Amino acid sequence: MDMRVNIAGVEWKNPVTVASGTFGSGAEFAEFVDLNRLGAVTTKGVANVPWTGNPTPRVAETYGGMMNAVGLQNPGIDVFCERDIPFLRQYDTKIIVNVCGKSEEDYCEVVERLADEDVDMLEINISCPNVKEGGIAFGQDPGAAERITKAVKKYAKQPVIMKLSPNVTSIAEMAKAVEAGGADAVSLINTITGMKIDIRRKTFLLANRTGGVSGPAIHPIAVRMVYEAANAVKVPVIGMGGIASSEDAIEMLLAGASAVSVGTANFYDPAVTMEVVDGIEDYMKEQGFGTVAEMVGIVK
Amino acid sequence: MARKKENVVILSQEMIAQDIYSMWIKTDAAKEAAPGQFISMYTNDGGRLLPRPISICEINKADSSLRVVYRVTGKNTGTELFSRMKEGDTIPVIGPLGNGFPYKEAAGKKVFLMGGGIGVPPILELAKQMECGKKQIIMGYRDAETFLKDEFEKYGEVYISTEDGGVGTKGNVMDAIRENGLEADMIFACGPTPMLRAIKEYAGENNIVCYLSLEERMACGIGACLACVCRTKEKDHHSNVNNKRICKDGPVFLSTEVEI
Numbered sequence: 001m002d003m004r005v006n007i008a009g010v011e012w013k014n015p016v017t018v019a020s021g022t023f024g025s026g027a028e029f030a031e032f033v034d035l036n037r038l039g040a041v042t043t044k045g046v047a048n049v050p051w052t053g054n055p056t057p058r059v060a061e062t063y064g065g066m067m068n069a070v071g072l073q074n075p076g077i078d079v080f081c082e083r084d085i086p087f088l089r090q091y092d093t094k095i096i097v098n099v100c101g102k103s104e105e106d107y108c109e110v111v112e113r114l115a116d117e118d119v120d121m122l123e124i125n126i127s128c129p130n131v132k133e134g135g136i137a138f139g140q141d142p143g144a145a146e147r148i149t150k151a152v153k154k155y156a157k158q159p160v161i162m163k164l165s166p167n168v169t170s171i172a173e174m175a176k177a178v179e180a181g182g183a184d185a186v187s188l189i190n191t192i193t194g195m196k197i198d199i200r201r202k203t204f205l206l207a208n209r210t211g212g213v214s215g216p217a218i219h220p221i222a223v224r225m226v227y228e229a230a231n232a233v234k235v236p237v238i239g240m241g242g243i244a245s246s247e248d249a250i251e252m253l254l255a256g257a258s259a260v261s262v263g264t265a266n267f268y269d270p271a272v273t274m275e276v277v278d279g280i281e282d283y284m285k286e287q288g289f290g291t292v293a294e295m296v297g298i299v300k
Numbered sequence: 301m302a303r304k305k306e307n308v309v310i311l312s313q314e315m316i317a318q319d320i321y322s323m324w325i326k327t328d329a330a331k332e333a334a335p336g337q338f339i340s341m342y343t344n345d346g347g348r349l350l351p352r353p354i355s356i357c358e359i360n361k362a363d364s365s366l367r368v369v370y371r372v373t374g375k376n377t378g379t380e381l382f383s384r385m386k387e388g389d390t391i392p393v394i395g396p397l398g399n400g401f402p403y404k405e406a407a408g409k410k411v412f413l414m415g416g417g418i419g420v421p422p423i424l425e426l427a428k429q430m431e432c433g434k435k436q437i438i439m440g441y442r443d444a445e446t447f448l449k450d451e452f453e454k455y456g457e458v459y460i461s462t463e464d465g466g467v468g469t470k471g472n473v474m475d476a477i478r479e480n481g482l483e484a485d486m487i488f489a490c491g492p493t494p495m496l497r498a499i500k501e502y503a504g505e506n507n508i509v510c511y512l513s514l515e516e517r518m519a520c521g522i523g524a525c526l527a528c529v530c531r532t533k534e535k536d537h538h539s540n541v542n543n544k545r546i547c548k549d550g551p552v553f554l555s556t557e558v559e560i
Contacts, residue, residue, distance in 0.1 A: 021525075028524040028548070031303045044526075052541045059519040059527040061378075063347045066519055073526045075540030200374075215349060267520040268342065268349045270394070271304055 001284055002291045003277075005039065005259050007236050008159035008184035010120050012039030012094050012259065015292050016249065016277050019240045019263030020045055020098035020123060020163070021070070025084035026091070032270035037277055040094035042261060043084060045125050047100050048109040050076035055207040060196045065215020065242065066264060067194050069208030072100050072128055077113050085117055094120040096161065100128060104151050112155040122158050124148070127165030127190035128212075139165040139190075142177035149181025159184035161238060164229070166192050166218075171225045172232035179233045187238035187261065188229055189222045215264040218242045223255050230256025230297055244272065246279020253280075256297035305342070307390040311365055313383075317447040319372045320418075321383045322357070329395040330364045335403060335426035336490075336513055336552045339366065339395030340521040343381045351521045352378050353547065355422035355490070355513070356396060357448075366395075369421035369448065397521050398551045401488050401511055406432040412484040413456070414473050414499060416440040416491025420448055422513060426488060427455040436482055440473040440495065474498050484508060493560055500555040510555035516546045523548030531559040 003014040017040040025043045026035050035041060053073025060067045074080070080097075088095050097119045101107035111122060126138035126148055138148045149162055162178035164171060166189035175186050191212020196205040204210075222241020230237045239257025243249050244265035252260045265272040280292075289295050311324040329339060333356055340351030358367035372379045385391060403426055411432045415423035420439050427437055435456030439449065444466035452458045460468030461476040469476040473495060476482075489499045490513035503510030516528035529543040534557065536544045544550065544558070 024524040028520075028522050032522075050540045052543060053526065053529070056527070056529060057517045058529070059350075059517050059525065061348060061350045064349070066350055068519065068525070068527065070526050073529070073539065073541065073543060075538070079540045216346075264349075264519075267525055268351060269305060270520075270522060 001281070001289070003281060003284075005292045007238065007259055008121070008161070010094060010159060013092075014039040014277050015253065015259040015280065016273060017042050017096060017238070017259060017261045018266060018273060019261040020125065022263045022266045025080070026088055029266065029270055033274050035088075035091040035093055038093045038273060039259060040096050040120070041088055042096040042123060043080070043088075043098055044074060045072045045098045045100035045128070046074045046077050046080045046110065047072065048077055048106050048113070050074065050079070057206055058208070060205040060211065062194065062196060062213055062215070062217065064217030065213055066267070067196055067206065067211035067213050068191070069206045069211035071208065074100070077110050081113070081117055085119060089118060096121040096123050098123045098125050098163070100125045104148055107148060107152050108155050111152045115155060115157040119158060121161055122152075122156055123161040123163050123187060124152055125163050125190070127163050136165060136167070139174070140168055142173050145174055146177040146181035149178045149183050153182040161185040161187050163190055164188040165190045166221060166225055166241070172228045175229040175233045179235050183235060185236045185238060186229060186233065187240060189218070189225050189241040192218055192221065214242065216242045216244045216248070219248055223251050226252055226257050227255040243276065244269070246276045246283065249276050249280055250283050250295075253292065253295050254297070254299045258293070258296050303394065305392050305394045307392050310385055310387055310389045310391060312387050313385060315383070316369065317445040320369060320445070320447050321372065322367060322369045323382070323385075324365050324367050325391065325393065326365050327393060327395070328364055329393070330359050330361055330366045333359045333366060333396040334400040335359070335429050336401035336422055337396040337398045338551060339368065339393050340397060341368070341382060342392040343378045344391070345381055348378045348381065350519055351394065352382070353397070353515075353518050353521055356425060357421035358425050358428070371418040394521065398547060399549070401426050401513070401552050403430045403488070405509070406430050406486050406488070408433045409486040410434040410484050411436065412477070412482070412487045412489070413437045414439070414487065414489035414491065416473060416495040417442065419489070419491030419495070419513070422490050423488070424448055424451060427452055432486075436484065438473045438476050438482070440476070440491065441467070472498070474502060487511065489513065497560050500560060503555050511552050512555050512558070512560070513551045514546050514553060514558065514560065515551065518547050521547045533557055533559060
């Protein structure tokens, strides 16, 4: 039985990575999991310069999940390259760098800076609902999404994954747009914009007023969107959104995802990824699948 | 890979004041725990997923147990679920987390140990372990429900303030300091932000070394989510911006390094 998957020419040892922003660059989780056992580590979004992020409170619990408006706080690409890449290279796992920006130039600057760094894939975040400029502005209009994909592809030396927002009318159309722009893969879903009100204080729970909802509560929405995207494009789909167990991950694979990311569950169960890897392996044995590819998208 | 979320057994639980509960749990975390650290406590309800960061109130290394004293924050909350748990039930926890109070710096010093409201509990283990010149424990409460007060009395001079004037000085902990003419050359404090802000200002004016334990909403408790940040005076080495993580870099900070 073979757990390996090939995502846009990069071979992962298994189909499990983590969703950007839920795992830092792995250092905080090294105490809880064996990073060598992950197919890839997807790092928290990094920009050309350090970002301070949003005011607090930045998170709130929602039933079956949470809402965040961290605002992509990050140390900037220079610190990332000096500190986080060498840290992750100590482990036998692929490195996917999530890139954020406020303008086309910002994205391209980071992608260009990473071109000669020892990282395996780039994930372009055009779907963060918590930053005003950029981010989501590129992720809700197919034309803009295609243009930004084309722009970053000019500078990228690694395969480019475009991370899509669920806050759109047609996820299939968005996936097609970035594929047309040259995306090597797509990942989805980012968080769903939500709002929570404190009825005692009679105000918003998050300082940012709105935030991105994530966690098990959004999993069925994510499965539906992964299914639609996978049936709309030829490039591989990395499925994410509320995966908290191997069963959730397997659903995504059957719906058409070639690999999966565990996100919010890392926050409340830091070792969950190990169970997801083990559980997929057990399922493959039990069901007689020789490779992961054999199970991808078989539910039509 | 040394750490994990573990299910631990509740040794006892009792309500010690209105909405305030005291719980002892059996956990190896007690062996490494220090005053001012916290544990993440999880509900057994699959819908309420995030950890509740709860400060450690007492540590018993001999029998590997920890005491937490927490407030039930409302109807249908995670803390309300905790309050319904009984001796023998199991509860998932991760800990100890955070840095704790650098209480050894207090050797020979005249110290204020200050707690306000649900910031009182972590001061108890601190008061127990601290060896200093003069230990003045100043606690602020809403009303006459001065939970843990009696337990503090064996460790130092205890001063109380209550918002309604029911016990001790009417007002807050700063009023208690003034009314009793107290002085210190080192402060350790935990409590609501307005209280900590006042203490920070007082420490600044009087040139007193002051450690504050901060609180913020957290999603992970282990330094990954970047939810519980506080503004810092200097650029932080980890974040490369003026933000520190309360869960990982704190919860205890020098008053001069944070902006609250």
